[in-house]
Amino acid sequence: VTLHLLHDVLALGVPFSVALLLAALGEMFNQRAGVFNLGCEGIMAMGAFLAFLAPHLLGGTAWGPWGNLIGLGLAMASGLLLGLLFALVTVSFGAPQGIAGIGLQMLGWGVAGTIFRKFIGGVTGVEGIAAWPIPGLSRLPWVGDILFNHTPLAYLAFLMVPGAWWLLQRSSWGLRVRAVGTHPRAADTMGISVVQVRYQALMLGGALAGLGGGYLSLCQAKMFADDLVAGRGFIAVALVYFGRWTPLGILGGALLFSLAQALQLAMQVNGIHFPYEFAVMLPYALVILVLSLARRSRQLGPAALGKPYDRERRA
Amino acid sequence: VSHRIRLIHAGGVILLAAAAALGVASAVLLAIGASPLATFAVILTGPLQDLFGFTEILVRAAPLILVALGVAISFRSGILNIGAEGQLQIGVLASTAVALAWPELPRPVLLPLCLVAGVAGGAAWGGVAGLLRAKLEVNEILSTVMLNYIAAQLYTFFLRGPMIDPEELVSGSGTPQSMRLPEAAWLPRLVPGMRVHAGLILALVLAALVWLLLWRTTFGFRLRAAGAGPKAARYAGIQVERSLVLAMLLAGGFAGLAGAVEVCGLHHRAIEGISSGYGFAGIVVALFGGLHPAAIVPAAGFFGQLLVGADMTQRSEGVPANMVLVLQGVIILAIVSAKMFIDNPYAIERTGRLLRRLGLVAVPAADERGEP
Numbered sequence: 001v002t003l004h005l006l007h008d009v010l011a012l013g014v015p016f017s018v019a020l021l022l023a024a025l026g027e028m029f030n031q032r033a034g035v036f037n038l039g040c041e042g043i044m045a046m047g048a049f050l051a052f053l054a055p056h057l058l059g060g061t062a063w064g065p066w067g068n069l070i071g072l073g074l075a076m077a078s079g080l081l082l083g084l085l086f087a088l089v090t091v092s093f094g095a096p097q098g099i100a101g102i103g104l105q106m107l108g109w110g111v112a113g114t115i116f117r118k119f120i121g122g123v124t125g126v127e128g129i130a131a132w133p134i135p136g137l138s139r140l141p142w143v144g145d146i147l148f149n150h151t152p153l154a155y156l157a158f159l160m161v162p163g164a165w166w167l168l169q170r171s172s173w174g175l176r177v178r179a180v181g182t183h184p185r186a187a188d189t190m191g192i193s194v195v196q197v198r199y200q201a202l203m204l205g206g207a208l209a210g211l212g213g214g215y216l217s218l219c220q221a222k223m224f225a226d227d228l229v230a231g232r233g234f235i236a237v238a239l240v241y242f243g244r245w246t247p248l249g250i251l252g253g254a255l256l257f258s259l260a261q262a263l264q265l266a267m268q269v270n271g272i273h274f275p276y277e278f279a280v281m282l283p284y285a286l287v288i289l290v291l292s293l294a295r296r297s298r299q300l301g302p303a304a305l306g307k308p309y310d311r312e313r314r315a
Numbered sequence: 316v317s318h319r320i321r322l323i324h325a326g327g328v329i330l331l332a333a334a335a336a337l338g339v340a341s342a343v344l345l346a347i348g349a350s351p352l353a354t355f356a357v358i359l360t361g362p363l364q365d366l367f368g369f370t371e372i373l374v375r376a377a378p379l380i381l382v383a384l385g386v387a388i389s390f391r392s393g394i395l396n397i398g399a400e401g402q403l404q405i406g407v408l409a410s411t412a413v414a415l416a417w418p419e420l421p422r423p424v425l426l427p428l429c430l431v432a433g434v435a436g437g438a439a440w441g442g443v444a445g446l447l448r449a450k451l452e453v454n455e456i457l458s459t460v461m462l463n464y465i466a467a468q469l470y471t472f473f474l475r476g477p478m479i480d481p482e483e484l485v486s487g488s489g490t491p492q493s494m495r496l497p498e499a500a501w502l503p504r505l506v507p508g509m510r511v512h513a514g515l516i517l518a519l520v521l522a523a524l525v526w527l528l529l530w531r532t533t534f535g536f537r538l539r540a541a542g543a544g545p546k547a548a549r550y551a552g553i554q555v556e557r558s559l560v561l562a563m564l565l566a567g568g569f570a571g572l573a574g575a576v577e578v579c580g581l582h583h584r585a586i587e588g589i590s591s592g593y594g595f596a597g598i599v600v601a602l603f604g605g606l607h608p609a610a611i612v613p614a615a616g617f618f619g620q621l622l623v624g625a626d627m628t629q630r631s632e633g634v635p636a637n638m639v640l641v642l643q644g645v646i647i648l649a650i651v652s653a654k655m656f657i658d659n660p661y662a663i664e665r666t667g668r669l670l671r672r673l674g675l676v677a678v679p680a681a682d683e684r685g686e687p
Contacts (some may be wrong), residue, residue: 022520039467042644065347073475076610089651095648099651100652102397102456102598102652103646104644105644106644107640107645109644110637110639111641113635113640114634114640114641116637117635118347118348119347185399231461234457234460238457275470277472284461285464287461290450291451291458293454294428295451
């Protein structure tokens with residue numbers, strides 16, 4: 001029975017982690033470049049909504065078969081644009097990042113909610129993206145369901161973990177990102193444009209957060225509601241701290257969170273009852289706990305995190 | 316740089332920021348097929364058409380002032396409290412619990428007790444984030460956001476479970492709401508037949524007290540010093556961690572009081588969705604009011620009008636209420652951006668040069684040119 005429960009928890013939890021993983025990898029690039037983007041939550045809401053909207057509108061037309069792909073494209077594009085807006089406010093204007101992030105969160109959430117309420121209204125389902133079981137491997141006993149029976153976006157997200165590591169640690173762009181996040185003045189002196197690299201990182205981070213939102217509506221929930229994102233954007237930001245700004249650490253954190261959520265669901269299914277509200281609280285309480293324990297890892301973070309850079313001012 | 320250039324510069328930046336904010340909001344309105352002009356016209360004039368609309372603005376201004384005062388204290392003390400929404404709900408729970416536990420108490424005892432309970436509940440909830448920041452260096456934005464989600468779940472748990480009105484269970488409708496508060500716990504209404512209540516007066520008095528506290532007491536000076544420059548403050552012997560916790564206790568207390576005022580003054584029972592976003596709108600009000608009580612009061616009036624007006628546009632123009640969030644978001648982004656330009660000496664200098672080239676300001680005499 002325990003083994004059975006463990007299997008259920010893993011099979012449920014692994015797909016839950018994808019949205020968090022995508023958004024947190026994006027946020028990692030933002031923070032490695034020195035910008036703390038709390039607007040992640042709003043970007044995910046916008047991405048989730050647009051990814052849902054395209055197949056919802058295109059269903060039944062000649063474009064129908066492409067609806068999901070167009071939706072994911074729109075989600076990434078909107079994330080990129082919101083990242084650009086955030087870059088304008090925090091990098092070019094040098095506004096305080098914490099409050100600006102809350103503003104971006106309200107904006108993304110508000111725009112998605114306004115258009116949704118106007119044209120669609122209540123909770124509406126979509127067909128979404130079906131799982132692609134990997135032939136052969138998905139029929140392996142026990143682990144097949146857990147590892148090889150997911151939507152294509154999930155495989156892509158897991159492949160992004162080594163991809164993000166390579167981009168950050170082995171590519172010249174990654175070196176520039178780490179340089180502007182650690183010592184922007186030194187990077188500037190070496191001829192790296194701090195503004196340009198931070199813009200690029202924020203646009204990449206936004207696109208990934210948008211894609212994470214798209215995963216939520218098309219692959220995970222297969223529907224959209226105003227409060228679909230429910231704090232996952234903020235949890236993704238916390239995961240970056242927890243994962244010590246590394247892709248592997250973030251993957252571990254995303255799995256930990258989704259397994260906790262899956263455990264709670266599996267316990268309810270298996271007849272262990274406790275008030276629903278406390279079950280919903282669990283991931284949020286876990287974030288606070290994790291942040292309290294991650295105190296010492298904070299010193300490993302990018303040195304220039306949260307500090308606007310102005311080349312005209314003396315350090 | 317002359318005083319005049321500074322003024323023109325600040326005015327220009329504010330106008331540009333306002334235009335950008337209105338531009339984004341208009342784009343969203345156009346996207347949903349509503350007329351931006353008609354929508355803004357309804358928001359600006361609709362609530363002022365009659366006494367009811369005007370008093371409704373004041374009804375919303377009271378909690379907004381209280382939340383914004385707390386937010387201003389915390390921001391000025393260097394701790395960004397985003398958790399007013401949760402602190403407010405805990406305040407509602409605490410004051411409702413006290414009112415329902417001792418319904419026999421006379422008004423002069425029960426009403427203050429309820430308000431104090433709200434303050435205590437909110438302060439406890441905010442204090443958690445303050446302690447986490449001071450002792451364990453947990454980012455207060457993330458912790459207060461998470462505490463908001465937790466408080467929202469606690470709130471519905473209590474309304475559906477332990478605190479639900481027994482009549483709801485008898486009638487079977489099961490609406491999650493508490494019993495009606497005894498009348499001794501009600502705040503008096505100010506205008507016969509209207510909903511505006513004494514919470515507004517309380518908020519105005521507290522606005523004056525917060526000004527005194529922050530700018531006329533040593534305690535307030537310590538808080539502001541810790542916020543303005545923690546290193547310098549520590550060097551001067553100020554216990555920065557202590558002032559962070561105290562600031563969060565105060566901020567939470569104000570948000571909790573806003574909750575108590577909503578339940579004692581307006582709804583007379585704890586209902587679902589009681590905060591209606593005041594916790595977030597209060598942050599915008601505090602920023603819009605420059606984190607100063609004297610400007611927070613009119614800013615709360617303006618946002619009260621925005622909220623009442625948005626309700627009206629929902630009916631007249633078919634604009635969903637979520638539009639308020641869009642406006643709040645763009646206003647925050649516009650304010651934080653504009654602030655960076657208003658005090659930036661380089662930006663002021665550039666404006667000065669532009670004005671001189673356009674011939675709008677006289678070229679300074681040779682002996683003045685040397686100054687920065």
